[in-house]
Amino acid sequence: MIIYVATIVVIAVIITSLIAVFSKKLLSSIIAMGLVSLGVSGLFFFLQAPDVAITEAAIGAGLSTAIFVIALKRVKKGETKDEE
Amino acid sequence: MMQEFLQNWIYFIASLSLVGVGLYIVLTKENIFRIIVGLNIIESGTNLFMVAIAWHPNAVMPIYTATNHLMVNGKVVTADPLPQSLVLTAIVIGLGTTALALAIGIKIFEKYGTLDVRKIKEAEK
Amino acid sequence: MRSDTPELFKKIFALSAVAILIVGFFLAFIEMPKGWSVNVNGRVSRLYILKNVRTATKLLDSGSFFAKGMKPLRTDVAYTPIEFKKTANLEDGAANVVTSIVVDYRGFDTLGEVTVLFLAVSGVMMLLFGKPRKEKKKKTEPSLIMYVGTRIAFSIIFLFGIYIFVHGHLTPGGGFPGGTVIASGILGLFLGKRGYNPNHAGLKSFEALSGIAFVIIGLIGLFSVNSFLANFLPTGIVGNLYSAGFVALIYIAIGMKVGAELAAMVDTMITDTEEEWS
Numbered sequence: 001m002i003i004y005v006a007t008i009v010v011i012a013v014i015i016t017s018l019i020a021v022f023s024k025k026l027l028s029s030i031i032a033m034g035l036v037s038l039g040v041s042g043l044f045f046f047l048q049a050p051d052v053a054i055t056e057a058a059i060g061a062g063l064s065t066a067i068f069v070i071a072l073k074r075v076k077k078g079e080t081k082d083e084e
Numbered sequence: 085m086m087q088e089f090l091q092n093w094i095y096f097i098a099s100l101s102l103v104g105v106g107l108y109i110v111l112t113k114e115n116i117f118r119i120i121v122g123l124n125i126i127e128s129g130t131n132l133f134m135v136a137i138a139w140h141p142n143a144v145m146p147i148y149t150a151t152n153h154l155m156v157n158g159k160v161v162t163a164d165p166l167p168q169s170l171v172l173t174a175i176v177i178g179l180g181t182t183a184l185a186l187a188i189g190i191k192i193f194e195k196y197g198t199l200d201v202r203k204i205k206e207a208e209k
Numbered sequence: 210m211r212s213d214t215p216e217l218f219k220k221i222f223a224l225s226a227v228a229i230l231i232v233g234f235f236l237a238f239i240e241m242p243k244g245w246s247v248n249v250n251g252r253v254s255r256l257y258i259l260k261n262v263r264t265a266t267k268l269l270d271s272g273s274f275f276a277k278g279m280k281p282l283r284t285d286v287a288y289t290p291i292e293f294k295k296t297a298n299l300e301d302g303a304a305n306v307v308t309s310i311v312v313d314y315r316g317f318d319t320l321g322e323v324t325v326l327f328l329a330v331s332g333v334m335m336l337l338f339g340k341p342r343k344e345k346k347k348k349t350e351p352s353l354i355m356y357v358g359t360r361i362a363f364s365i366i367f368l369f370g371i372y373i374f375v376h377g378h379l380t381p382g383g384g385f386p387g388g389t390v391i392a393s394g395i396l397g398l399f400l401g402k403r404g405y406n407p408n409h410a411g412l413k414s415f416e417a418l419s420g421i422a423f424v425i426i427g428l429i430g431l432f433s434v435n436s437f438l439a440n441f442l443p444t445g446i447v448g449n450l451y452s453a454g455f456v457a458l459i460y461i462a463i464g465m466k467v468g469a470e471l472a473a474m475v476d477t478m479i480t481d482t483e484e485e486w487s
Binding site: 003004006007010013014017018020021026029030033036037040043044047048049050051052055056059060063064067068071072074075 | 087090091094095097098101102105106108109115117118120121124125128131132135136138139141143144145146147162163168169171172175176178179182183186187189190193199
Binding site for chain 3: 049050051053054055058059062063066067070071074
């Protein structure tokens with residue numbers, strides 16, 4: 001039965017990654033990337049890999065997103081100028 | 085039938101989609117930070133693929149507990165621990181390389197005043 | 210490619226690249242043999258699990274403290290069932306097989322990986338080094354609740370990180386997520402107070418000492434058991450806290466190193482610097 005839950009998570013991950021592609025603001029793209037990491041860490045748990053899941057949740061969804069936002073703060077003018 | 089199809093394919097479909105989406109971002113976007121976002125998504129997809137080939141539908145976690153026996157009657161019943169350990173280190177390396185790429189991006193912005201790769205190329209001329 | 214390349218052409222190119230990727234992927238999978246996901250025993254790398262759960266043979270010199278690793282190479286030993294909290298003297302003895310692979314069987318890999326992380330963080334520091342930039346306009350301070358709350362939360366998060374990497378051989382986790390959790394707590398301290406300034410040199414020296422401890426543990430294995438990063442401590446009963454030999458020691462070293470390193474990296478990235486050279 002857990003495979004159906006995993007399927008729902010997979011669909012959510014794919015939709016979130018599409019948001020990362022098509023969002024206009026860079027910040028929302030970065031947040032979508034963090035959500036993709038969070039969903040992938042849930043998939044790691046369904047794949048019986050709790051070590052990898054806890055690492056991905058701490059690094060991919062937590063610290064990586066924070067570092068992106070910090071770097072974005074340092075180039076604040078670049079964000080508004082370069083939007084497509 | 086449906087369940088068997090999902091068990092065989094759904095994780096590979098997910099990893100392939102993530103790699104495809106990340107490749108699309110890397111090929112079409114012009115902002116350097118967006119390209120790094122795409123690389124991170126590709127990395128997530130690759131890690132998912134490597135863990136998914138270690139899994140089988142009746143697997144248990146590769147951790148001993150009082151109720152979790154890794155071998156039953158001489159046969160292994162866990163997920164494969166080797167790709168999991170490789171992915172565990174690959175995630176940490178991914179954070180380091182992402183931070184290095186972001187630092188290079190910040191330096192590029194301080195020099196050229198923009199993050200657009202086309203404008204940087206024009207400024208180079 | 211010139212700068213006036215049409216948007217549409219670029220998108221079509223990218224989409225076709227993705228389509229080629231998808232088609233190649235499925236063509237590769239059609240070639241797989243039937244029932245590949247059901248044939249469990251053939252796909253799992255059994256050697257590691259077998260080694261981890263295999264009972265150790267008679268030691269060459271069981272009286273010596275360092276004789277644990279001096280085992281003959283066993284090609285095939287019959288499987289004996291393992292009982293949790295009862296079976297003793299396994300080859301590695303860690304209840305978590307992933308940990309025993311990361312630290313013990315592939316410990317040299319992990320040393321190289323820690324080196325890669327060190328080089329990446331050194332690159333970040335080299336690129337963003339400089340003196341802090343003077344802020345022109347006055348910015349608002351975080352509120353008192355934020356300041357006190359992050360301090361209280363930091364102590365709990367720090368304890369949780371230490372728990373994760375001390376229990377790395379029993380439960381999911383280990384040095385890498387534990388260190389990252391500690392670094393996240395320090396990031397919270399940065400958010401709680403503007404201009405929070407940890408001791409950067411102290412962090413770096415702490416990280417260097419942890420790395421040296423890793424190498425020294427490996428060298429002890431080299432001189433006592435004749436191979437680098439060999440497990441030289443008795444492995445104990447599977448499932449106990451004092452088991453699995455040197456796995457817990459190495460994970461403590463890795464956890465402190467990764468935590469200090471990532472905290473120093475966050476410190477470097479969060480302070481807005483200006484260039485000292487050009």
